[in-house]
């Protein structure tokens with residue numbers, strides 16, 4: 122088990138097509154088992170040119186063998202929190218529900234519509250004899266989104282990338298693994314969905330429960346199934362595009378991680394989320410078992426108080 126303090130403030134979760142990061146020096150791999158099991162992959166700790174450390178997890182495993190419904194989200198988020206991470210930059214390959222979001226474009230969403238089916242372990246607060254509720258009205262860290270977006274845009278604007286970034290969008294999270302029907306895709310557009318994936322839930326919910334600032338940098342791979350007169354999305358199309366998007370995603374990561382590390386180290390980002398769970402337990406202190414308190418302390422250290 123990791124020591125609980127690896128001096129790593131920023132964690133990255135790589136999605137489809139993003140299985141490693143660039144411009145980093147490998148330091149070590151952490152093979153962690155959390156109270157919720159093992160993460161999708163060992164956590165790779167690498168250093169930026171400054172020497173500051175970054176943690177990386179591959180959401181679907183290094184060989185992409187874990188389906189979206191089977192990603193061990195609780196272990197991934199718990200492991201990152203336990204080693205000291207305070208902010209998570211997650212990446213996701215998404216389908217577009219809007220004409221203006223073309224394949225190759227980047228999107229940083231600020232809202233989520235949850236269309237998962239309840240088969241994912243989506244909370245730390247079930248079956249443990251305590252009742253806790255997190256705030257999720259703003260499901261992403263607004264401050265981290267606001268910090269990251271202009272930096273991502275500046276990188277993508279450079280001639281070698283020349284890619285558009287969209288912000289203030291809504292991501293629909295579906296269960297999968299089958300893609301949406303045309304009728305569902307059209308319905309998501311009417312609901313206000315702009316992009317669609319199979320990954321942001323429960324990851325964003327768990328990050329909030331663990332008091333981690335969480336932002337999702339999405340790369341558009343396809344137009345899903347809503348466009349009449351066009352064939353619905355195929356896996357072949359998605360895989361081809363996420364491979365070409367991945368170089369841009371790695372350039373974005375390489376360009377923002379030092380700034381994110383620095384702002385987290387200065388304590389400027391985290392006043393929003395940090396401490397948000399402190400008064401969220403409804404269960405009387407005397408009714409909380411020692412076992413539950415010990416388990417929750419893995420992600421929320423004030424359960425040891």
Ligand SMILES: CSC[C@H]1O[C@H](OP(=O)(O)O)[C@H](O)[C@@H]1O
Nearest residue numbers: 136137189213214318319320359
């Ligand atoms: C491989 S297509 C569907 C798959 O791609 C996305 O994965 P990720 O979010 O990890 O980049 C999407 O959410 C689906 O899980």
Ligand SMILES: Nc1ncnc2[nH]cnc12
Nearest residue numbers: 214215216317318319345
């Ligand atoms: N069209 C789509 N639907 C769901 N997840 C996706 N990931 C990439 N494209 C997608």
